[in-house]
Amino acid sequence: MDKGWCLTLKNSDPTGFFTSKADLGFNMNPRLNVKEGIDKMFPVNLNGREEHSTSSPADEKRVVLGEVDFFSDKNRPIKDMAVKKEDALTAKEPDVNTGLQLVTANNGSDQLTVDDGVSSEVEDKRAINELTQLKVELERMNAENQRLRGMLSQVSSNYSALQMHLVALMQQQQNSTAHDGTQEREILDRKSQEKKEENGGATVQRQFLDLGPAREIDDLSNTSTEERTPSGSLTKKIGRVESPESDSCGPNKIPKLNPSKPVDQSTVATMKKARVSVRVRSEAPMISDGCQWRKYGQKMAKGNPCPRAYYRCTMAVGCPVRKQVQRCAEDKTILTTTYEGTHNHPLPPAAMAMASTTSAAASMLLSGSMPSADGLMNPNFLARTILPYSSNMATISASAPFPTVTLDLTHSPNPLQLQRVPPTQYQVPFPVPPQNFVSAPTSQMPQVFGQAMVNQSKFSGLQSSQNIEQIQPPQHHHSFADISAATAAITADPNFTAALAAAITSIMGGSRPDIGDTPNNNTSTSNKSSSFLEN
DNA sequence: CGGGTTTGACCGGCGC
DNA sequence: GCGCCGGTCAAACCCG
Numbered sequence: 001m002d003k004g005w006c007l008t009l010k011n012s013d014p015t016g017f018f019t020s021k022a023d024l025g026f027n028m029n030p031r032l033n034v035k036e037g038i039d040k041m042f043p044v045n046l047n048g049r050e051e052h053s054t055s056s057p058a059d060e061k062r063v064v065l066g067e068v069d070f071f072s073d074k075n076r077p078i079k080d081m082a083v084k085k086e087d088a089l090t091a092k093e094p095d096v097n098t099g100l101q102l103v104t105a106n107n108g109s110d111q112l113t114v115d116d117g118v119s120s121e122v123e124d125k126r127a128i129n130e131l132t133q134l135k136v137e138l139e140r141m142n143a144e145n146q147r148l149r150g151m152l153s154q155v156s157s158n159y160s161a162l163q164m165h166l167v168a169l170m171q172q173q174q175n176s177t178a179h180d181g182t183q184e185r186e187i188l189d190r191k192s193q194e195k196k197e198e199n200g201g202a203t204v205q206r207q208f209l210d211l212g213p214a215r216e217i218d219d220l221s222n223t224s225t226e227e228r229t230p231s232g233s234l235t236k237k238i239g240r241v242e243s244p245e246s247d248s249c250g251p252n253k254i255p256k257l258n259p260s261k262p263v264d265q266s267t268v269a270t271m272k273k274a275r276v277s278v279r280v281r282s283e284a285p286m287i288s289d290g291c292q293w294r295k296y297g298q299k300m301a302k303g304n305p306c307p308r309a310y311y312r313c314t315m316a317v318g319c320p321v322r323k324q325v326q327r328c329a330e331d332k333t334i335l336t337t338t339y340e341g342t343h344n345h346p347l348p349p350a351a352m353a354m355a356s357t358t359s360a361a362a363s364m365l366l367s368g369s370m371p372s373a374d375g376l377m378n379p380n381f382l383a384r385t386i387l388p389y390s391s392n393m394a395t396i397s398a399s400a401p402f403p404t405v406t407l408d409l410t411h412s413p414n415p416l417q418l419q420r421v422p423p424t425q426y427q428v429p430f431p432v433p434p435q436n437f438v439s440a441p442t443s444q445m446p447q448v449f450g451q452a453m454v455n456q457s458k459f460s461g462l463q464s465s466q467n468i469e470q471i472q473p474p475q476h477h478h479s480f481a482d483i484s485a486a487t488a489a490i491t492a493d494p495n496f497t498a499a500l501a502a503a504i505t506s507i508m509g510g511s512r513p514d515i516g517d518t519p520n521n522n523t524s525t526s527n528k529s530s531s532f533l534e535n
Numbered sequence: 536c537g538g539g540t541t542t543g544a545c546c547g548g549c550g551c
Numbered sequence: 552g553c554g555c556c557g558g559t560c561a562a563a564c565c566c567g
Contacts (some may be wrong), residue, residue: 076567295540297559310558314539541564550555 069112218376277338277406279328286325287337290351291315294321304329315344334410362404 078522280287286309293311306327313321320341328334339358349357 294538296561298541299557299559302556308557322558536567538567539565542562543560544562545560546558548555548557551553 074189116504188506275338275404276361277336277404278354278358279334279336279406279408279410281333281410282335283333284335286311287335289337289354290348291321291343291355301326306332313343315343315347319344331410338404357407 055458255412278287286293292314294309294314295309297311304326306329308326311323311325313319313323320344322340324336324338324340326336326338328336339354343351343355360427
């Protein structure tokens with residue numbers, strides 16, 4: 001026992017008062033047996049120091065036990081003797097019989113500490129108080145958890161609504177295009193249909209071929225970013241990257257395309273080469289992206305003690321999508337997942353977000369502009385176009401053997417940055433009512449991508465974003481500033497950030513980890529990463 | 536027994 | 552041509 005009660009005495013001989021418990025006239029429980037005289041007691045350590053700092057406003061830390069009547073054996077009341085909190089205390093040895101300890105304040109007043117049942121009871125009381133506080137805190141956190149779950153659910157439902165809306169818009173645009181009788185569109189549609197027949201339903205590659213007129217991309221670039229390629233145009237330069245495998249047509253190769261569209265051919269060839277890397281902090285061996293993967297190899301990469309694992313998608317026979325998973329050599333908590341290729345099959349909702357994310361990023365990489373003269377694309381292009389809130393999240397490199405987009409989710413965006421973003425930079429509005437709309441920066445990326453590149457869409461990410469905005473102007477910008485503080489707090493934990501990003505990525509696909517993201521949608525090695533919400 | 540993982544072999548690109 | 556390296560294959564192995 002290293003704590004006790006401090007009584008304050010003044011102009012008296014305290015040693016004469018408290019030689020024993022009997023002398024005190026009570027059993028150290030001031031609430032039960034004290035007669036009169038003391039109105040305040042507060043706990044101190046046995047070394048005579050107040051538990052609270054004597055230099056801080058510690059009045060609130062004093063334990064006021066109410067009116068206490070006390071008479072010593074000399075019939076002298078001890079009352080109103082509270083020591084000033086700024087007075088330092090010096091201690092004397094506690095009485096071996098009573099546990100009382102006389103301490104002397106600098107102002108000359110004496111104080112007495114009690115080491116017995118009183119302190120125990122007070123400690124119990126304090127423990128109870130702490131427990132109560134913890135319970136309150138726990139309840140608050142549970143409520144917060146429920147609220148966040150509700151937000152995620154809302155975002156999920158909003159995404160579903162938007163997805164349906166987008167499909168409707170696509171159909172509407174297709175109809176209007178057909179009615180316009182645009183020759184080019186008809187040709188594209190016809191060729192698209194031919195490709196579908198030719199590829200046995202593998203239509204996904206066509207998505208990236210129907211990128212639409214370069215004018216649309218260029219127009220969007222005018223509204224999304226002032227940074228353009230040195231040539232001043234974002235006109236497609238697809239075909240600069242010629243692949244020696246462009247004419248291959250193996251089971252994992254891109255089907256050979258109509259020679260009448262050399263641009264498409266090179267685009268498809270490059271699409272296979274284009275890669276999207278996602279960096280997250282995760283202890284799990286692999287992030288959960290909703291797809292089924294089969295590991296087909298593992299290699300030790302040069303310069304990294306961590307092995308690189310190779311996976312291929314097994315959700316459909318012949319799906320060309322592959323991914324590499326490797327931990328960062330510098331920070332092994334960072335997991336880098338590199339996706340390559342495009343799924344040739346329908347995706348489950350849980351996999352839609354990540355797949356569309358990577359597809360959109362790759363599509364932007366290829367359609368927005370290919371590497372500029374210096375071989376390195378402006379790293380802010382994608383970031384400012386699709387990730388207006390987190391320009392530091394995306395880097396694009398075309399100097400590598402394959403053009404690669406890296407989405408770095410290991411850093412939480414600066415919430416202040418969110419508030420500074422002018423409304424005109426919000427690329428993707430939300431056609432659902434805003435009252436319950438919530439979006440966090442970490443969820444913005446999957447949501448934007450998820451909407452921009454729905455798997456069966458024939459729009460590029462740029463087009464879909466633009467089209468939607470034309471129909472439904474942005475109107476929910478205040479939500480971002482409102483939640484930025486909470487977002488900052490949430491994303492302060494890097495692990496949670498990564499988990500949140502992964503989870504939202506999954507959730508944005510239409511399922512929640514607790515109801516829809518079954519192990520069947522993941523490899524056996526990735527199941528661990530989906531349970532963070534329960535933590 | 537089927538599906539997934541492991542792991543050494545193999546292949547092709549690339550630089551010297 | 553040779554070696555390095557990234558990527559893939561496939562037999563062996565593991566596991567439920």
